[in-house]
Amino acid sequence: MQSAISISLSSPSPIPRSCPRSLRFCGLRKEAFCPDASPGATSLRLTTLNLRYQHSNLNAVFAALKGNGAASSNGFDYDLVIIGAGVGGHGAALHAVEKGLKTAIIEGDVVGGTCVNRGCVPSKALLAVSGRMRDLQNEQHMKSFGLQVAAAGYDRQKVADHANNLASKIRGNLTNSMKALGVDILTGFGTILGPQKLKFGKGDSGDKIITAKDIIVATGSVPLVPKGIEVDGKTVITSDHALKLEFVPQWIAIVGSGYIGLEFSDVYTALGSEVTFVEALDQIMPGFDPEIGKLAQRVLVNPRKIDSYTGVFASKITPAKDGKPVQIELIDAKTKEPKETLEVDAALIATGRAPFTKGLGLENINVQTQRGFVPVDERMRVIDTNGKLVPHLYCIGDANGKMMLAHAASAQGISVVEQVTGNDHVLNHLSIPAACFTHPEISMVGLTEPQARERAEKEGFEVSIAKTSFKANTKALAENEGEGMAKLIYRPDNGEILGVHIFGLHAADLIHEASNAIAMGTRIQDIKFAVHAHPTLSEVLDELFKSAKVKLSASKTVAEPVPV
Amino acid sequence: MSHSHLLHTTFVPTAPPSLRRRLGVGAHLPRKPHLIQSKIREIFMPALSSTMTEGKIVSWVKSEGDKLAKGESVVVVESDKADMDVESFYDGYLAAIIVDEGLSAAVGSTIALLAETEEEIALAQSKKSSSPAPASASAAGGNDAPMVLEEMPSPVPAAAPAVASVSSNASAVGSAVHPASEGGKRVVASPYAKKLAKDLGVDLKGIVGSGPNGRVVAKDVEAALAAVNVGGGSAATTAAEVAKPSGVELGSVVPFTTMQSAVSRNMVESLAVPTFRVGYTFTTDALDALYKKIKSKGVTMTALLAKATALALVQHPVVNSSCRDGKSFTYNSHINVAVAVAIDGGLITPVLQDADKIDIYSLSRKWKELVDKARAKQLQPQEYNSGTFTLSNLGMFGVDRFDAILPPGTGAIMAVGASEPALVGTKDGRIGLKTQMQVNVTADHRVIYGADLAAFLQTLAKIIEDPNDLTL
DSSP states (O other), rough: OOOOOOOEEEEEOOOSSSSSOOOOEEOOOOOOOOOOOOOOOHHHHHHHHHHHHOOHHHHHHHHHHHHHTOOTTTTTSSSEEEEOHHHHHHHHHHHHHHTTEEEEEEESSTHHHHHHHHSHHHHHHHHHHHHHHHHHEEEHHHHHOOOOOOOOOHHHHHHHHHHHHHHHHHHHHHHHHHHTOEEEESSSSEEETTTTTEESSSSOOOOOOEEEEEEEEEEOOOEEOOTTTOOOOOOOOHHHTTTTOOOOSSSSEOOOOOOHHHHHHHHHHHHTTTTEEEESSSSSSSOOOOOHHHHHIIITTTTTTTTEEEEEEEEEEEBBBBBBOOOEEEETTTTTEEEEEEEESSSEESSOOOEOTTSOOOGGGTTOOOOTTTOOOOTTTOOOOOOOOEEEEEGGGGGGSSOOOOHHHHHHHHHHHHHTTTTTOOOOOOOOOEEEEEESSSEEEEEEEEHHHHHHHTTTTEEEEEEEEGOOOOOHHTTOOOOOOEEEEEOOTOOEEEEEEEEETHHHTTTHHHHHHHTTTTTTHTTTSSSSOTTTTTHHHHHHHOOOOOOSOOGGGGOOOOOO | OOOOOOOOOOOOOOOOHHHHHHHHHHHHHOOOOOOOOOOOEEOOOOOSSOSEEEEEEEEEEEOOTTTHHHHHHHHEOOSSSEEEEEEOOOEEEEEEOOTTTEEETTTOOOOOEEETTTTHHHHHHHHHSSSSSEEEEETTTTTTTBBBBSSOOOGGGGGGGHHHHHHHHHHHHHHHOOGGGGGSSOOBOHHHHHHHHHTTOOOGGGOOOGGGGGOOOOHHHHHHHHHHHHHHHSSSHHHHHOOOOOOOOOOOOOOOHHHHHHHHHHHHHGGGSEEEEEEEEEOOHHHHHHHHHHGGGGOOOHHHHHHHHHHHHHOOGGGGEEOOOSSSOOOSSOOOOOOOOOTTEEEEOOOOOOTTTOHHHHHHHHHHHHHHHHTTTOOOGGTTTTEEEEEEEEEGTTOOOOOOOTTTTTTTEEEEEEEEEEEOOOTTEEEEEEEEEEEEEETTTTTOOOHHHHHHHHHHHHHHHHHHGGGO
């Protein structure tokens, strides 16, 4: 089975959005769930099923098919139909089978969705290349290790192949994992016809109609291209094209300096391009905790071959043709007055992502999208035009716009499956981590400092900040990667973790100790007693928790003696 | 540059309580605010930690012309410990930024000007242009100990125009961050070309681009720089040489820079002065011990020597005098110790003014600031030509003794060699190991006689051998 892969897929849109955090990320969830308190018989059957699956693929499919069908009742074709086989749909499907639901998933394109095919996964392959190039090109870094390296070079096509091969492999893994469990993969576009009823197919007479007790919409998103920008897929591109790496321009303008833009700037500058950011807000890298953003700018932008224009919109972008370069017309973001025209070799549009919700048949059930997003409540239940919940219909992932991250979609899907199998469940979005896979990486969970302070003021509690530096971490220094910091935002009165932000080596892997603590409600006064292996980067967080000043002492539960 | 018409302000860091705790003494450095008519205040580099001697401007939160409310963050400063937001103590307008982002400034030096009203912004900006401030490109790896002191120091008044033109050149480049947008004739330059041009002080406007569609790329900037270097003689050459100090082409004839010409003139002029030399050997064990003790507080040996010399000069005003017209003594009212500093392409003598009156810690900070300014070629004329006595120290290179040429316009210069352990016979008939330092004073015999120097050196020896007064 594939392991978790999570990456940035897009950037905050230049237009401030109403959702609490304009994070758009994507990721695959790990195939491991805690078996919960389901009826004894069911869990026993599942255990057997899983065991057999390990022995023989054939048996597994057989058993799973049997299992998948057996639970269906009430005269519906399926217990659960999911529209969209991206990371969100996949996560929901796997959990549904585990809970004994007869499940089908409808996919109009390829399994894996944006993340696997056009997002996190291939971009991770490119970033793996850029990270190594950076190391090899950094003479000082190599010399400080005593290493000598001759001029590093790369073969563009092979780099592109690596990204493409990785996407195929993960797509295969995803498809197989669903097939193995007996999820019906239905090909075509899904359209809702009415309550608990939908059709799928190419939209012609060959469409098939099916019924389902519950339906999950998980149709995801596509790159947002603001009007006035002509995307030709060659010199004016979106992340979809950039990930194919068909050429490495000498000079590329990246419109949008959020996660997608930042990651691509890392890739392109490592491969020798010069980059110009075009950002509508007043500073690049909006959306990060300000302190982390500043540090990131000092490390990821200032020393690299990058410049930026802030407070401007790209009002018109014309692809290169007839020997003319790409033309980008900039206007002032506030006054709308023309500022200047950039001439570059290529432009990457990384202004965010737009929900992909057209043709879903939402009008048949009286639901109206808001700027394309499907309105949902905190349990992902779809809300119709009258503000009422549509029974048995849920929407997860980018299509609802709550938190545009693949792993968030998956978590939302699991939450929905929990609800339809009788366990009320509300996902804590503040416990969902996010990461940007630059070199070094940026990661975060929970609130930023300004958000925490705002909330503190409203609710009347005190906020404290603790910080630690990678400069003090043995492992980071051994790697000659002392640049970085971790920041903890917490309540000194009760030890609640409000947010953790990390910039530094392997930050994306380090964040989970904090996100798990938030999800489990673990308090600082307890987690500070947890032991970390020495010397590891995880000690950055260990120190972070230890440096916090909480007014309460550890709760009793930590002190249970375990004989050794 | 006179600060007397400026209000001194203090900035406080807005650090979370956890950090604020550690700020220690530095956070409330003594400041002596003195008031005057115009409501323009200087914004200083704050001391964010007890060990901080200089800070780097990470970013300006506010831009020139922005309104500031008391308590609002203005600038982010990187200290030796952390980055901190620094907030304003006053309402007003950020009138002029003197130290740009990415540059460093010594603690206590002016980094920006604050105007009380909008009308005063222009006034403040005119002040800024008349007084470029301390800044050093920290990217130039400026942490190593200052390469101080040269064999033939000379205050180089004639270098003033050169320094001024270099700095004005630099500020012109600073304002042309996006030259591609300016004027009818567009200059299109790639991001890296722009960065290089800014770092190397090259004006993009004059460069013909060789990139796609005539775009200026990095190699065009490098080529332009090389071309300027060959041309020579201009202020741009000086800037260029700072960027590429090495690379001497053998067999070529390289004309003097403006600064080097000034040095040359002064050296020839010095031949008209009848000088003589007196040597002395100091025992420096006590001084070395003191230095070790207070080194952590930012005190440098140069500052200690300057302070000791200044205290000795108080008792021997004639050694601090000079002969201007060949007919009279000019007894200087201030004791300004000039210290020769080698910089790329020449040398300069930053002056520690009133070294006898300033405490050793402030003197050390002042020295650091002066060296940074000297490196950045931003010294103001009175900061290098107001010396009344000169020190030249080659001790750090292991030189045990040497001979200095007297800078015209002053009475004496002291050449300082290395402190080295030596076996010496003591008065009680024993042999002991002592650390000794040789000095050699060159003086103008028209005003300073042998007995004057001997008495001065004896006083200096007493101070150096019992140096505790230096820290008072």
